[in-house]
Each structure stands twice: as C-alpha cells, then as structure tokens.
Amino acid sequence: MSKSRSLSSKNWLKQHFRDQYVTLAFKKNVRSRAYFKLEDINKQNKLFKKGMTIIDLGSSPGGWSEYASKIVRNSGHIVACDILPMLPVKNVYFLQGDIKNSIFLNSLLSFINRKVDLVMSDMAPNMTGSRCIDNPRLLELNRLALKISKRVLCNHGKLLIKSFYGEQFNVLVEEIRTLFIKVKIFKPNSSRTRSREVYIIASERTK
Numbered sequence: 001m002s003k004s005r006s007l008s009s010k011n012w013l014k015q016h017f018r019d020q021y022v023t024l025a026f027k028k029n030v031r032s033r034a035y036f037k038l039e040d041i042n043k044q045n046k047l048f049k050k051g052m053t054i055i056d057l058g059s060s061p062g063g064w065s066e067y068a069s070k071i072v073r074n075s076g077h078i079v080a081c082d083i084l085p086m087l088p089v090k091n092v093y094f095l096q097g098d099i100k101n102s103i104f105l106n107s108l109l110s111f112i113n114r115k116v117d118l119v120m121s122d123m124a125p126n127m128t129g130s131r132c133i134d135n136p137r138l139l140e141l142n143r144l145a146l147k148i149s150k151r152v153l154c155n156h157g158k159l160l161i162k163s164f165y166g167e168q169f170n171v172l173v174e175e176i177r178t179l180f181i182k183v184k185i186f187k188p189n190s191s192r193t194r195s196r197e198v199y200i201i202a203s204e205r206t207k
C-alpha cells in the first residue's frame with residue numbers, strides 16, 4: 001500500500017471510531033451504522049409496513065435486515081443476499097452469492113417466488129478510491145437492482161437504491177424515471193456529509 005493510501009486509511013479509521021453513529025450502533029447492539037440510515041430514510045419516507053415482502057441486496061453485515069425485521073416481524077418475508085457471509089437475523093432468509101451471477105440471481109428469485117413490496121439495495125463495490133473505477137462498478141450494481149425490481153415488484157411496490165453523485169448519476173435517475181412515476185433523491189442525516197452517497201426512492205410503477 002502506498003504511503004498516502006495508508007495515511008488516508010488511518011484517517012478513515014480515526015473518523016469512523018469518532019463517528020456518533022458508529023458509537024450508537026455499538027451501544028444499541030446493531031450490526032452497522034447503516035441501520036440508522038435506513039431508520040432515517042423510513043422516518044421521512046414511510047417505506048415499511050408489517051407483513052411486507054422485501055429483498056435486501058448487499059445485506060451484510062446486516063444492519064438493514066435487522067431494521068426491516070424489527071418492523072415487518074414474522075408476518076412478512078425478508079430475503080437478503082450478499083457476496084459476503086452474514087450472521088443470522090431473526091425472520092430473514094439469507095442467501096450468499098454474487099448478484100451479477102445470473103444462476104445465483106435466478107435461484108434467489110425462484111426462492112422468493114412471489115411479488116415483492118420493496119426491493120432495497122445498499123450494494124457497493126470494494127472502493128478503490130478512484131472515481132473512474134468505482135462509479136461504473138456501483139452503477140452496474142444499481143442497474144441490476146433496477147432490473148430485479150422490474151421483474152419482481154408488485155404494482156404498488158417500491159425501490160430503494162444507494163448510489164453516488166457523480167458522472168452518470170443523472171442518467172441512472174432518468175432510467176429509473178422510465179419505470180416509476182415518483183422518484184425522490186434523499187440524503188439521510190446519518191449519512192456522512194462528505195460522502196457522495198445518496199439514496200434514490202422510487203414508487204408507482206409505470207409498467
């Protein structure tokens with residue numbers, strides 16, 4: 001690792017452990033600070049209801065799954081997946097695999113075998129720090145989430161995607177607008193201000 005890369009990793013770690021949401025995640029015994037982002041998103045956008053069927057794409061270590069499970073309880077269905085393993089979360093079925101692999105994707109969809117109320121994707125590639133590598137990789141994951149939502153969402157279903165502001169972001173938003181009437185761009189308070197991450201919430205399918 002270069003000297004400047006190792007310095008920026010050290011700075012990231014320093015800031016991470018100073019972060020109030022990292023401390024809160026530890027105190028509340030939840031898997032990740034992402035739990036609070038989803039809580040923020042839901043408080044302002046009312047995405048969840050008891051009894052829903054949900055797909056959680058890029059679920060590990062499990063903060064979003066934990067939050068969804070708390071609301072949906074055992075009356076709903078939550079199917080989560082990630083390339084990485086995930087420790088069990090109550091009321092969540094977890095499948096480990098790469099969503100870019102069509103065999104894995106088809107087995108995930110046939111496992112669900114029903115229409116879905118919410119597709120949520122917090123998927124992110126391993127970041128290299130280089131925008132011209134990271135942006136297209138994230139965009140590919142975003143497009144996959146969109147494609148999955150097209151296949152499985154019921155008419156009143158919603159899509160939540162984590163993306164990054166940057167080149168092609170507007171193109172992605174336009175692609176989403178062809179499939180959904182309402183498209184909202186949302187930055188939760190718990191998302192680090194300096195981070196380019198942003199969430200897209202889409203609802204009311206056009207077709």
Ligand SMILES: C[S@@+](CC[C@H](N)C(=O)[O-])C[C@H]1O[C@@H](n2cnc3c(N)ncnc32)[C@H](O)[C@@H]1O
Nearest residue numbers: 032034058061062063064082083099122123124
């Ligand atoms: C920001 S983390 C998700 C955090 C999680 N939502 C939580 O609440 O704890 C992004 C995840 O996306 C996963 N991921 C990246 N590419 C993927 C792919 N092609 N298929 C499945 N998961 C993927 C990563 O392994 C990583 O665990």
